[in-house]
Amino acid sequence: MAVETNQMRKFLNDPARVVKESLAGLAAAHGDLLRYDVAKQIIVRKDAPKKGKVALISGGGSGHEPLHGGFVGLGMLDAACPGEVFTSPVPEQMLAATKAVDGGAGVVHIVKNYTGDVLNFKMAAEDAADEGIKVTSVVIDDDVAVQDSLYTAGRRGVGATVLAEKIAGAAAESGADLAKVTDIVKRVNDRSRSFGVALSSCVPPASGKAIFDLPEGQVELGIGIHGEPGRRRAPLGSATEVVDVIVEAVLSDLKPKRGSKVLAFVNGMGGTPLLELYLLYGEVDKKLRAAGMEPVRNLVGSYITSLEMAGASLTVLELDEELTKYWDAPVHTAALRWGV
Amino acid sequence: MDAATITSWMREIDASVRAERDHLVQLDAAIGDGDHGTNMTRGFAAVVQALDTDPGSPPGKLLILAGRTLVSTVGGASGPLWGSALRSGGRVLGDQEVFDGGQLVEVLAAALASVKDLGTAAVGDKTMVDALEPAVEKLRARLADGVPLGPALEDAAAAAEAGMRSTIPIQARKGRASYLGERSVGHQDPGATSTALVIRALQKAVVQQNS
Numbered sequence: 001m002a003v004e005t006n007q008m009r010k011f012l013n014d015p016a017r018v019v020k021e022s023l024a025g026l027a028a029a030h031g032d033l034l035r036y037d038v039a040k041q042i043i044v045r046k047d048a049p050k051k052g053k054v055a056l057i058s059g060g061g062s063g064h065e066p067l068h069g070g071f072v073g074l075g076m077l078d079a080a081c082p083g084e085v086f087t088s089p090v091p092e093q094m095l096a097a098t099k100a101v102d103g104g105a106g107v108v109h110i111v112k113n114y115t116g117d118v119l120n121f122k123m124a125a126e127d128a129a130d131e132g133i134k135v136t137s138v139v140i141d142d143d144v145a146v147q148d149s150l151y152t153a154g155r156r157g158v159g160a161t162v163l164a165e166k167i168a169g170a171a172a173e174s175g176a177d178l179a180k181v182t183d184i185v186k187r188v189n190d191r192s193r194s195f196g197v198a199l200s201s202c203v204p205p206a207s208g209k210a211i212f213d214l215p216e217g218q219v220e221l222g223i224g225i226h227g228e229p230g231r232r233r234a235p236l237g238s239a240t241e242v243v244d245v246i247v248e249a250v251l252s253d254l255k256p257k258r259g260s261k262v263l264a265f266v267n268g269m270g271g272t273p274l275l276e277l278y279l280l281y282g283e284v285d286k287k288l289r290a291a292g293m294e295p296v297r298n299l300v301g302s303y304i305t306s307l308e309m310a311g312a313s314l315t316v317l318e319l320d321e322e323l324t325k326y327w328d329a330p331v332h333t334a335a336l337r338w339g340v
Numbered sequence: 341m342d343a344a345t346i347t348s349w350m351r352e353i354d355a356s357v358r359a360e361r362d363h364l365v366q367l368d369a370a371i372g373d374g375d376h377g378t379n380m381t382r383g384f385a386a387v388v389q390a391l392d393t394d395p396g397s398p399p400g401k402l403l404i405l406a407g408r409t410l411v412s413t414v415g416g417a418s419g420p421l422w423g424s425a426l427r428s429g430g431r432v433l434g435d436q437e438v439f440d441g442g443q444l445v446e447v448l449a450a451a452l453a454s455v456k457d458l459g460t461a462a463v464g465d466k467t468m469v470d471a472l473e474p475a476v477e478k479l480r481a482r483l484a485d486g487v488p489l490g491p492a493l494e495d496a497a498a499a500a501e502a503g504m505r506s507t508i509p510i511q512a513r514k515g516r517a518s519y520l521g522e523r524s525v526g527h528q529d530p531g532a533t534s535t536a537l538v539i540r541a542l543q544k545a546v547v548q549q550n551s
Contacts, residue, residue, distance in 0.1 A: 061415075061416075083415045083416075084375070084378075084379070084382075084415060085375070086373045086374070086375050087375050087378075087379055087414075087415045087416040088415045088416050088417070088419070089415055090411060090412050090413065090414070090415045090419060091411060091412070091420075092412050114417075114516065115417040115459070115514070115515050115516065116415060116416040116417040116418075116419070116420070119417055119419075119420035119421070119458060119459075120415060120419065120420055123411065123420060145519070146518075146519050147521070152513065152514075152518035152519065152521075153514055153515055153516065153518045153519070156519065204373075204374055204375065206375065206378045207365050207369070207374050207375075207378070209365075209369065209374070211369045211373065211374050212369070224516075224519060226372075226373035226516070227373060227374070228371075228372065228373055228516060228519060228520070229520060229523060231519075231520070231521055231523070232523075
């Protein structure tokens with residue numbers, strides 16, 4: 001039986017068990033790539049720990065699938081720590097994941113910049129260091145919708161997280177050491193900027209209520225990935241007009257060199273079909289070229305989502321040769337697979 | 341006050357965050373992500389359960405156990421913040437079996453210091469500090485004036501509630517609400533709200549024990 005409230009129609013057995021049951025399903029579907037440790041509440045790469053390989057872990061609240069569990073596998077993450085929906089996991093999970101994947105070459109924690117994620121990962125990194133594991137942490141903060149100032153918790157980590165996990169995962173797979181892999185995560189973050197818009201809110205299973213109401217004909221500009229309202233609300237224009245706003249927000253902050261080769265990542269928030277995402281990509285591609293960029297790589301699809309929110313985000317990464325090489329390297333995870 | 345005070349304080353918090361769960365969710369949905377009521381309820385239910393397994397421990401150790409339980413069950417920002425707060429508070433009491441009002445002030449002051457340190461927040465940022473700091477200061481001042489513990493705690497709880505209401509007109513500078521910029525104005529902070537519940541629960545627990 002599904003669970004239904006006034007605003008919610010979801011496939012559930014028990015809202016309190018949605019994360020666990022979903023992870024069990026992920027493991028059932030992809031047992032060749034990963035395993036689900038129910039007691040420790042972590043997703044671990046099937047062949048971890050790999051002796052001598054730098055390991056990468058990430059984690060955060062659930063509700064952003066396929067992030068992060070769907071990115072565990074060859075050439076990407078070694079483990080993922082899923083929290084409750086939109087709630088950071090706890091330090092015990094991160095410590096358990098760190099211990100499960102450490103092959104002696106150290107572990108990189110990829111942390112999205114949210115107060116809860118940062119605090120819990122910080123505690124876990126201290127615990128891991130106490131146990132003699134070399135851990136580095138990189139905080140991802142690519143969302144230009146948030147002013148990075150004394151007056152905010154800083155920019156949120158959004159689309160660049162996916163790109164950093166892929167690119168640094170490939171570096172680790174190729175044998176790069178801890179300092180190098182850490183540097184790659186930082187470089188991807190430094191060279192990426194993102195901006196998101198929403199056409200609807202989303203409904204967390206525990207509350208059964210939409211987080212915000214968006215009146216007809218309106219768009220939320222500058223949203224994050226937790227159903228939180230955006231920085232402002234505006235009348236919904238054509239797709240071309242919306243893309244103008246998004247690309248302008250990203251490029252004015254990234255300030256890429258003219259002629260730069262970039263990776264353009266058009267991400268769906270969970271409730272927007274590929275039909276529209278490709279339409280958006282077409283607009284983004286034109287606009288980037290008009291601005292003097294060369295979009296030489298792209299990713300289009302729903303990879304870092306906000307439950308069933310309708311909406312999309314754009315991440316632009318200014319590539320260099322090394323980042324491009326690692327982007328192209330083989331990857332085999334539940335959600336991303338090429339070259340293998 | 342003794343171990344029983346701590347146990348009944350935690351039980352009062354558990355009951356009040358559960359009763360106010362939907363309200364906290366609502367406040368959080370307006371400027372955050374709508375999970376605060378659910379997280380606090382899950383955490384303090386686990387605390388009550390954990391304390392049941394550890395009868396006979398001194399009050400400081402119970403606070404440390406409560407803090408550890410919150411860190412390992414809540415997640416989000418409130419898990420580490422309340423977890424560190426209770427652990428720091430518990431360490432103040434060491435192994436002693438009983439404590440007085442002055443020591444209670446030191447417990448709360450240590451809790452406040454750890455929240456401010458971990459969250460890098462100050463009064464006026466629209467966070468739990470807006471409720472916690474005035475409560476600690478009020479309790480310290482009233483006890484220094486020679487007011488008995490019961491009425492002093494009543495004033496501290498009222499100060500926390502006033503601090504909670506003071507978050508309505510201000511713009512958030514920390515936590516997820518800060519992403520909203522000016523749109524966070526006009527909403528009461530959910531963290532300050534649950535903090536006021538925690539202080540009120542302390543007042544109720546002490547009154548009950550002394551009646």
